[in-house]
Amino acid sequence: MAKYQAKREIKIPAIKDGTVIDHIPSRITFKIMRLIDPQEYNHTINLALNLNSKKMGKKGIIKLSSRKLTQDEVNKISILAPNATVSIIRDYAVKKKIEVKIPRLIEKIVRCSNPNCITNAEDVRTRFSLVSKEPFSIRCNYCERAMSRDDIKLN
Amino acid sequence: MGGKFKGRDIISIRDLSKADLLAILDAAKKLDQKPKRDLMVSKVLATLFFEPSTRTRLSFMSAMERMGGKVLGFENTEVTSVKKGETLWDTIKMVAQYADVIVQRHPTEGAARLAAEASSVPVINAGDGANQHPTQTLLDLYTIRKEKAKLDNLNIAFVGDLKYGRTVHSLCIALSHFRTKLYFIAPEALQMPKSYLGDLDNKKIPYIVEQDLMKVAPDLDVIYMTRIQKERFPDPVEYNKLKGVYRIDKSLLGHTKKDVRIMHPLPRVDEINTDLDDFPQAAYFRQAGNGIPVRQAVIALVSGMM
Ligand SMILES: [Zn+2]
Numbered sequence: 001m002a003k004y005q006a007k008r009e010i011k012i013p014a015i016k017d018g019t020v021i022d023h024i025p026s027r028i029t030f031k032i033m034r035l036i037d038p039q040e041y042n043h044t045i046n047l048a049l050n051l052n053s054k055k056m057g058k059k060g061i062i063k064l065s066s067r068k069l070t071q072d073e074v075n076k077i078s079i080l081a082p083n084a085t086v087s088i089i090r091d092y093a094v095k096k097k098i099e100v101k102i103p104r105l106i107e108k109i110v111r112c113s114n115p116n117c118i119t120n121a122e123d124v125r126t127r128f129s130l131v132s133k134e135p136f137s138i139r140c141n142y143c144e145r146a147m148s149r150d151d152i153k154l155n
Numbered sequence: 156m157g158g159k160f161k162g163r164d165i166i167s168i169r170d171l172s173k174a175d176l177l178a179i180l181d182a183a184k185k186l187d188q189k190p191k192r193d194l195m196v197s198k199v200l201a202t203l204f205f206e207p208s209t210r211t212r213l214s215f216m217s218a219m220e221r222m223g224g225k226v227l228g229f230e231n232t233e234v235t236s237v238k239k240g241e242t243l244w245d246t247i248k249m250v251a252q253y254a255d256v257i258v259q260r261h262p263t264e265g266a267a268r269l270a271a272e273a274s275s276v277p278v279i280n281a282g283d284g285a286n287q288h289p290t291q292t293l294l295d296l297y298t299i300r301k302e303k304a305k306l307d308n309l310n311i312a313f314v315g316d317l318k319y320g321r322t323v324h325s326l327c328i329a330l331s332h333f334r335t336k337l338y339f340i341a342p343e344a345l346q347m348p349k350s351y352l353g354d355l356d357n358k359k360i361p362y363i364v365e366q367d368l369m370k371v372a373p374d375l376d377v378i379y380m381t382r383i384q385k386e387r388f389p390d391p392v393e394y395n396k397l398k399g400v401y402r403i404d405k406s407l408l409g410h411t412k413k414d415v416r417i418m419h420p421l422p423r424v425d426e427i428n429t430d431l432d433d434f435p436q437a438a439y440f441r442q443a444g445n446g447i448p449v450r451q452a453v454i455a456l457v458s459g460m461m
Contacts, residue, residue, distance in 0.1 A: 118265035142265025
């Protein structure tokens with residue numbers, strides 16, 4: 001498995017230990033990159049986008065050496081890219097696949113797009129409920145405004 | 156019936172199940188038929204109106220005082236420390252020490268939910284920006300049931316500004332618990348938002364989207380009029396063309412069922428001619444009056460006195 005992958009994705013060097021985020025829609029690869037805060041991180045990051053994918057057309061992939069993702073980060077990824085896969089790599093092999101699943105309650109991560117929402121006026125932990133996955137819609141628990149993926153601003 | 160409501164906040168119509176709605180309507184009916192002058196004698200209601208809404212405030216005050224309770228509070232922010240930068244959170248924390256129930260009106264959406272989180276006593280939302288005003292919806296629902304003696308198998312039309320009309324959105328959510336057929340009558344630019352129609356689809360509630368009230372008038376049991384505000388219109392020429400279309404008068408009654416009921420959240424501007432006022436079909440002033448028993452029921456239920 002590991003060998004086969006290394007061969008197929010020859011342009012992106014395999015990593016020994018770390019995390020691979022795969023099947024990211026190309027256009028949001030940089031958004032995902034931003035939320036894992038690359039500046040704070042001093043190991044190698046390999047990033048590729050516009051890779052051909054049978055399933056998705058074009059996709060992005062991010063490989064993080066020596067880095068685990070927190071649950072919070074996986075949650076954020078799931079909101080932006082619900083079909084992404086996150087794999088933990090140990091010794092060039094996939095040790096574990098973490099399921100990316102949109103939480104039913106999304107706390108803190110997202111900012112409300114409604115400028116007249118109390119969460120943008122006072123210091124409040126934001127909370128959104130998942131309304132539907134497809135088409136993607138979440139509702140602010142405070143102002144009750146529904147937001148699509150395009151409206152989303154991360155905290 | 157009170158056990159279920161004691162200590163509960165009334166923030167959004169979405170929080171209320173069908174059973175909750177019916178329990179509140181039943182409690183209101185009891186108080187409507189047999190007023191209880193001393194039900195709230197030992198209790199204090201705080202009305203915090205961070206923006207003015209005199210009619211709503213008077214309605215809550217009247218509801219409480221007719222049950223023997225005390226009212227304290229303010230209208231507009233001039234007199235409060237809000238101007239000095241105190242947060243809503245801190246204001247509510249403090250007021251919860253003085254009152255048994257808090258009624259809040261606030262210009263910011265979601266402010267009622269935040270107040271409820273801060274408060275140790277029940278909070279009733281009397282309007283948070285363009286979002287929710289649940290006691291208005293409850294009194295609308297109460298009026299329909301009182302006027303038509305049922306909430307199922309009714310054809311109910313919403314007319315006017317359905318895009319921005321908060322009362323329409325909330326009543327639509329409340330009615331989706333019942334077997335009604337809904338008619339949305341508005342110019343295209345002010346039609347019901349897609350998200351609400353999607354909710355109705357999910358719940359398999361039949362509805363019709365239409366521009367011409369006269370086309371469907373004979374089918375209707377209830378006509379819920381709203382005001383079209385000029386500033387909501389993208390194009391003033393469009394506004395002038397359409398503003399008169401939904402202006403109704405007594406001639407409408409020649410096209411409707413005899414027992415049709417016409418409702419309006421008030422205040423009206425000119426969308427209902429006063430020549431309709433004295434007909435039994437005109438329910439809008441009775442509707443406003445229903446605010447008293449409905450608000451009494453909500454106050455009494457959440458404070459555990461009923
Ligand atoms: Zn919000």
